[in-house]
Amino acid sequence: MTLLRSLLILLTFLALTPQAQADSSIGEAVKVEGSTAALRRDQLYALTKTDPIFLMDELRTGGASRLEVSFKDGTKLYMGDHSNLAIDEMVYNPGEKGKAVVEFGKGVFRMVTGQINKVKGSEFLMLTPLATIGIRGTDFWGHHTDTKLTIALLDNGVLDITTSDGNITLTKPLSAVVIEQGKPIGKVFTLTQEQLNAAKATIE
Numbered sequence: 001m002t003l004l005r006s007l008l009i010l011l012t013f014l015a016l017t018p019q020a021q022a023d024s025s026i027g028e029a030v031k032v033e034g035s036t037a038a039l040r041r042d043q044l045y046a047l048t049k050t051d052p053i054f055l056m057d058e059l060r061t062g063g064a065s066r067l068e069v070s071f072k073d074g075t076k077l078y079m080g081d082h083s084n085l086a087i088d089e090m091v092y093n094p095g096e097k098g099k100a101v102v103e104f105g106k107g108v109f110r111m112v113t114g115q116i117n118k119v120k121g122s123e124f125l126m127l128t129p130l131a132t133i134g135i136r137g138t139d140f141w142g143h144h145t146d147t148k149l150t151i152a153l154l155d156n157g158v159l160d161i162t163t164s165d166g167n168i169t170l171t172k173p174l175s176a177v178v179i180e181q182g183k184p185i186g187k188v189f190t191l192t193q194e195q196l197n198a199a200k201a202t203i204e
Contacts, residue, residue, distance in 0.1 A: 025052030026090045027071035034065030036079075058086040061107065066203065073098065074114025078203040083107020088127075090116070098122040104144060105129070108202045112139045113157070130179050134160035140170075141199045152176035152191055152199060161185075 029036070029051045036047040039058040045051075053059070053069055061067050061083045069077040073092040079085060089101040098116035104126055113135055117124040124135040128142075130149045138157020143150045152174070153159055159170040161177065165185050168177055174196065178186040191199070 025054055025072075026087065026092075027053040027069050027075075029053060029067065030070045031066060031068035033067075035062030036060065036065055036067040053087070055087055055090055058084060060084045071114065071116075073116040075100070075116060076110075076112040076114070078110040080108035080202040083109060085109060092116045095119065098124075100124045101127065103127045104142065106144050106146070108141075108143045110139070110141045110154075110200070110203045111135075112155075113137055130181060131161050131163045134158075134162075136160070141203070143199075143202070147181040149179045150176065151179070152196075154196075 029047045029049055032047050032049050037060045038045050038047055038053065039060060040054060040056070047067065059067060059069065059079060061079050061081060063081055065081055067079040071077070071090065077085070084105045084107060086103040086105070088103055089099055091100070092098045092115065094115070097119050099122060100116050102125070113124060116122060117135065118137060126133040126135060128144055128149055130144070133151065136158040138153060138159065139155035140157070140159055141152045141154055151159060151161060151170070153170040153172065153176070155173050161168050161170070161179070163179055163185055168185050168188065170177065170188065174191045175188050176191050177188050180186070
């Protein structure tokens with residue numbers, strides 16, 4: 001993209017009324033605590049409650065921070081401390097096939113999917129440095145460090161996890177797996193009540 005085209009896109013967006021900008025959004029921030037921001041067209045915007053969220057935003061949190069986003073299809077995203085997640089694609093029209101692609105870089109999150117992948121043929125993917133996760137109608141939690149990813153299925157649904165080492169599928173509520181860089185995929189285990197409470201505490 002040329003510099004001129006980039007400037008034209010930016011000026012066009014800035015010229016929109018606040019209502020028009022809100023109408024083009026894909027969701028909004030419904031809970032904001034601590035340091036939260038959206039990286040948007042190379043500019044960092046501090047987030048406040050009810051701020052619109054847009055396609056290609058990279059959502060970020062700092063220390064002692066929480067962010068909750070509600071998307072237009074009903075999907076809920078919760079982020080804890082020192083986390084970032086980018087929204088690469090979000091296509092939703094009621095009753096039609098949808099597609100969502102998000103990139104989770106680091107930190108901790110919980111996601112409760114909405115209507116976007118309930119229509120046959122729809123797709124919801126999460127990309128991480130260590131795995132690609134196919135999401136089919138569920139509530140799940142994850143924690144990503146530089147070298148380790150922990151994923152837990154909290155409710156009914158399916159998580160298809162693909163890594164450089166192979167594939168694994170989580171189908172039972174409270175099932176979880178740890179993926180470490182340079183190591184075989186860990187064995188699936190069941191979260192204890194203590195582990196479940198600790199996981200939820202990271203995003204509440």
